Amino acid sequence: MTGFKPLDPLLHSQLRLAVMSLLIGLDSAAFTYIREKTGATAGNLSVQLDKLSEAGYIEIEKGYNGKKPVTTCKITAQGVEAFESYVNALKEYIG
Amino acid sequence: MTGFKPLDPLLHSQLRLAVMSLLIGLDSAAFTYIREKTGATAGNLSVQLDKLSEAGYIEIEKGYNGKKPVTTCKITAQGVEAFESYVNALKEYIG
DNA sequence: TTTTTAGGTTTATAATATAAACCAGTTTAT
């Protein structure tokens, strides 16, 4: 239990962590919903979602709600696992 | 479920958080000790300790052990408070 | 038809983290 395990830099970011935290409870959420809940700017959120997506932590699906574009995000199994590992590692620091 | 409170950026850093985590348990520690426990490079540690010091989260005292220079760090009351607030805020994110 | 709004993306800039290079002094080896 001794020693500080490295913290996944992808998750050790306020906004990305908030996104993952939301998604782990929801399983699926729209861009606009995440934006509201996190209070992030659209630009920032767009960038951070891409990073999570490229890491395989979330899946991003682009569709439409009527004529309006809707970007939907879903956490992956890999994402859940990474989140849990991160939380465990973090506990050494704050426990 | 009050939403995501901002995370003190000074503490939301792997190395600085590890330092604070160590100091909160020890009350006082030498630079070299912190370096060993955290595995940080001296340069990085030096920079991060300065930041914590400038924020008033720790106090840095320079003395000697015989002829050898010894830099000693101590967490402040403000530092303890900041750490606790950070941990509380973080709990919203990680459950 | 022009303006505004929704739903984003791209790009430029600011902030951060990190390591490399360095410095003052001490100990060890020659």
Next chain:
DNA sequence: ATAAACTGGTTTATATTATAAACCTAAAAA
């Protein structure tokens, strides 16, 4: 006594990250 190597750091340069500003496309409203 002098050179080489080690301690205990600091300073500076660079890579990475976070963030906001500027922008784009299409739809709805005026």
